[in-house]
Amino acid sequence: MKRILATTLATAAALAVGATAVTAQSAKGFYKGKTVEIYIGYGLGGTYGKSATIMGEHLRPRIGADSVIVKSMPGAGGLKMTNYYANVAKRDGTAIILPPDTLAITQMLKPKKAKYDSRDFRWLGAAVRSNSLSAVRADSGVKAWxxxxxxxxxxxxxxxxxxxxxxxxxxxxxxGTKIKIVRGYKGSKKMLLAMEQGEAAGINLTWLAFKTNRQAWFKSGFAVPVMQMGPTPDPELAGVPNLKDLVAAEDRPIVNFMSSLIAIGRSLAVHKDVPKERTAFLKSAFVDMAKDPAFVADMKKRKLQVTYTSAEDVHKVVDESVGMSADIIKRTNQILFGSAS
Structure with a gap:
């Protein structure tokens, strides 16, 4: 009886492996000769554009596509592109989104403007994450936050x-700071240039964006890092205070909610309506890519550090953000926009 059971289980396992292989082969066959588009809500010169371009280059041979192109659609901090992707882009697996890291936050804070539900995305994983950093020109007179x-x-x-x-x-x-927020710059490149030319005296970007584009600022003394924000302090920003450690205890849930953008980072996802076998195929290709030394090396050449986060972990963070209490959402809206919604 035990021998029969063992044989049955082995046969079932073999069939399951065979079925998975057939499904993957079918999905790869779908992508043959096709063009895949990766949508971003910022310019091509920043970390979104660079990450999308390199990921596209490494995903293309893995999925068997003819080409992978990056579609840049700047506007409203990535909201314009996200709304387009969720409602207009193809749902056959040839359209992938690299969403703004504030995806879930914006949905909760501005539900009337966010024409999407973050829970409708099926995550492939995140390749990059980085704490945010506020930095100012040294000649602004600001030495500390x-x-x-x-x-x-x-x-x-x-x-x-x-x-x-x-x-x-x-x-x-x-x-209680008095930062004057000047909106309208399309992409980190233009923000960095504005600070360089004196149009602005400060900006908040990911630490990775600064490292990629203007690390020399901090070495030369042109800019001063005054505050970081993230679930934990970045070791590379030793001595730079973390917002979470500066606020009152009752305000920490707000900072935790806003810090969800760190975990989302530079991730890829597809719409929930994409056939499951294609989503699984893309996810498998993403994981293989993220662990490939050649991909890590190519990212490093562009001054991008790979910090892989699984699809499941990104999904968990998004779910937690979308499930945030109404009180936290109300207080955050009042702080950011002066209104409850």
């Missing part, structure tokens, strides 16, 4: 849906 309480320093940012606007507003609301 407390100086922002007395100086109205202009910070360049993109749109309401971006951490470049939301984090400075959060700092103002929780710590």
């Amino acid at each position: 407390k100086d922002l309480k007395s100086k109205a320093v202009p910070f360049a940012c993109s749109g309401l849906g971006s951490q470049t606007c939301q984090v400075p507003a959060l700092i103002n609301g929780l710590l």
Whole structure:
């Protein structure tokens, strides 16, 4: 009896493996000769554009596509592109989204403007994550974050849906600083240029974006890092205070909610209506890519550090953010936008 049971289980396992292989082969056959599009809500020159381009290059041979192109659709801090992807883009697996890291936050804070539900995305994984960093020009007179309480320093940012606007507003609301938020810059490249040319005296980006584009600022003394935000301090930013450690205990849930953008990072996803076998195939290709030394090396050449996060972990963070209590959402909205919704 035991021998029969063992044989039956072995046969079932073999059939399951065979079925998986057939499904993967079928999915790969679907992509043969096709063009896959990766949608981003920012310009091609920043970490979104660079990450999408390199991921596309490494995913293409893994999925058997003829080509992978990056579609840049800037506007409202990535909100314009996300709304388009959720409602217009193809749902056959040839359209992939690299969403803004504030995806779930914006949905909860601005439900009337967010024409999507973050839970409708099926995650492939995240390749990059990085704490946010607020930095100012050294000649602004700001040496530490407390100086922002007395100086109205202009910070360049993109749109309401971006951490470049939301984090400075959060700092103002929780710590009583006087950061002047100047919206309308399309992409980190233009924000960095604005700070370089003196149009702005500060910006909030990911630490990775600074490292990729302007690390020399900090070595030369042109810029001063004044505050980071993340679930835990970044070891590379030793001595730079973390917002979470500066706020009152009752405000920490708000910072935790806003810090969800760190875990989402630079991730890829598809719509829930994409056939399951194609989603599984893309996810498998993403995992294989993220662990490939050649991919890590190519990212490093562009000054991007791979910090892989599984699809399941990204999904969990999104679910937690979308499930945040009404009280936290109300208080966060009041802090960021001066209203409850």
